[in-house]
Amino acid sequence: MSFIPAGMTRRHFMRHMAASAATIPAIQFMQHLQVHAETLKKNQKACILMWMGGGPPTIDIWDLKPGSKNGGEFKPITAGGTQISEHMPKTAAQFDVLNVVRSMSTREADHGRGRYYMHTSFVPNPTVVHPTFGSVVSHELGSQRKELEIPSFVSIGGDPGSPGFLGMSNAAFVVNTQGRIQNADMGGMDAGRFRNRLAMLGTIEDSFIASKRGEAPQAHKDVYKKAIDLMTSKQMEAFKIDKEDPKTIDRYTNAGAPAGGMMRAGGEFGRGLLMARRLVEAGVPFVEVGMGGWDLHANVFNTLKNNNLPAMDTAISALVTDLKERSMIKDVVLVWMGEFGRTPRINQDVGRDHWAASWSNMIGGGNLKGGLGVGATDADGLTCETKPYLPGDIWATACHALGIPTTTVHTSKRGRPMKIANGGAPIPELIG
């Protein structure tokens, strides 16, 4: 709130402004400054996508194969009614609300195609650009949240892709884990001067709008209004994780633990999840948080146990605990996925390559059931032994948790009907 003079609350500031008769035209441009309900509606539904860029080896994380030649170095431990990797102990303890779907079979084992498929539920196709799922949620839920002044789809170090035919108003708003938003502050300009500018701008805009040149000039003004809302919104605080208790930050990032290898990168993921929780709390319905470093063609076990898994374990368990403590876990659905899994076979570099035929996703929270391992792969992890699931089924499950009807149909720019989540169906075991 750099723009409201220091020592003045928002409400006071508004009253101060309203006291002057001269603010009449300003009201037109400054509607965003109207006092909104200070307390946001509670229990708003939201989804946090944890995106594992590069393709995570789910056979070492969620679907271990002890006794198989493909099994690798790790042992399983109990997590709710199922088992996960021994290097995810804190997350295992949260498996009252989390689940693994072990029979993902998604056919796309190229990074670009897999990223597109998992994010959109559709395989790439030259006829149309499908919206990434965050844009779908933004379109469905963001538009209903009139009190939301910040974007309804935020990507923190993720790789979300395009809003496609849902348009730029549903595009991901991209920030880094520092929460710095480019160009969102006026560099210390005083409020009076900023208002001068907006007043003058409004005059020029309105006279152009009135000059019979179609609808586009008004659309321009509308986008500016949103941008100004954002600049001046109290909700922008949600991006600032340093407002949190340092203990909370520690809990997400494990900052106290001895730093080893890529621990810093893991800490970034924790910071991202913490920001996601703040955003969701502010009313943002979809947040994507990226974690990279999964394209493990070599040295997979050392990397996992020393770097990726401890960092991820800390971050995910902290998020779930935090959501529980704030009574938000029933409203926030958590989805964990990457482009694809990795080969059950261990290659000569002690790595695993791309594999989409049989791998796992994690999903939980949002009043879904918990502690389940849904579906199964064979003893060597090579094929799905039960009904294979597609990304559309994961997203349909998320729709169910978010209260978005799975019968929703969008229309592409060329008038072609597109079923939400590509017609996928919620996974029965999870919705009970």
Add this chain to the structure above:
Amino acid sequence: MRTWSGSRWALWAVAALAIAVSASVAITAEESGSKESKSKVATADTKPVAKKRVDFTTGSSDVLISFINEQIRQGWTDNEIEASEVAGDGEWVRRVYLDIVGHVPPMEEVEKFLADKDKAKRSKLIDTLLDDPGYVRHWTNVWANLMIGQDTPRRVSRKGMEKFLREAFTKNRPWNDVVMDIVSAEGHFEENGAVNFLLAQMVMPDDGVLATAKTTRLFLGMQVQCTQCHNHPFNDWQQRQFWEFNNFFRQLQREDHRKYDAKAGRMVDDYSELIRRDGVSDHVTYEKRNGLIEAAYPRYFGKDLIDEVAQKDKDGWDVNRREVLAKLMIDGEKPLAALAMVNRMWSQFFGYGITKPVDDMGPHNPPSHPDLLDRLGNEFVKSRYDVKQLIRWICNSEAYNLTSQASKVNEEKDNPAAGTTAMFSHVYLKSMSAEQLYDSLIVATNAHKSGRSSWEQAEDKKRVWLRQFVVAFGTDEGDESTTFNGSIPQALMMMNGDLVKDAISAQKGSFLNTILAEAPKDTDRIRRLYLTALGRAPSPKEAKGAQDLLRVNPDKLAAYQDMFWALLNSNEFIFIH
């Protein structure tokens, strides 16, 4: 008003309100023929000049222009639409600069043009702009974006693509030669920049499906991609034809080379190249909806080419199938490649093509002006695919010279944004592209004069800015340029970003600094700001409002900065109208 004391802001607000209210009064007064207007010079270019359209000419004597005008007029008559007035010189000069050279006109050029009494000044300006270096830069941007997208895919060389296009537009290469080079391209992505169009369609392994779809769409104006999976529901395209076309693209192979970077201590991307696979089967197989597998042989609109593709080239390799295809695409008196280009260029200037969408031509989607499309295609071929000549025809047409203000009569009937067929009875607004915006901000603030940097340097700097902008800007090729698809980050960038901050800087040598030094009178300064940003003088009321503001503002410089900020952020600035 002066006795009423308050903050600086309060007085500003009153002034702003005064502008808003009295602007509408002023327009009414002018329309009713009132003689109240004191400053005729200032208003001359702010309202449409009452030229009778019947007599309208830009000064060009090309007979084809009369033909275009007749065809467009026939459309108005048939649909009982009355066209808007001819655009005033100020409105038109800004538009033609943005459309041909990709930026707003420098202030001196606006003033020169407004003062010019030559009846043929519009056609002369079109010719001048076609020879301007900005023409090459702008059209290189336009086609690079069409060919590889605004966001360059990994392992595609934008530099290579731009170099190829720059040469093409500098030499005004015949368009059929350009199509030939692009479609049949092979080689290193910087040595032969033409390969980047296809490389950009090969970011994911897909058997050349995207390359097939994009090539037919961009260079033949045909949408065949739906038939990849099924017969087209509305047109003659069969699924088999898609795969017959795809057959020509099956030799495509990209080679991505890597090299060791000693500094970074790891392998990094080196160059990429497009190579031809040898020994590719003469047919491709595809699955029909009923599950049957069929074979498709190379064929172009019913013409069998099995024998042609079975040949060897002079080096003993299988003949380049895409070369066989490209030759057919540009063969004949009125090939599809010519019609597609005419339609595409028309839409670049008018916002809508003669078909809608511009790249979906065919019997299922009849053109709004069939004879016009046909004749323009013919003449374009006769001109030896002369792109500059095509632009000359379009820009000298009556329709292109109309105002963008709709009239009471045509705003409903001719509103393609709302779904009606475009009848070109007034000019439709277009959003500036990111490049047009960047270049316009540079020109508007004189930055182009101080810089002595090379093309490459200037382009590098611009690319850094554009990369930021692309995130904020829609990149979906399906979008119409006439709708505003800006986003919040884009607005933030305009309001608070460095480029606009620099533009309104008051440091020595800056635009504002120069204006304040050169023009001692506030009226003149205000006029210059408006001319620079909007290509028009302020209306008398706008000018008065601005002066009131300056009078009450203790910090004049800040007031000028705020004024210029508002002008550059306005819808009137960012739209081409």
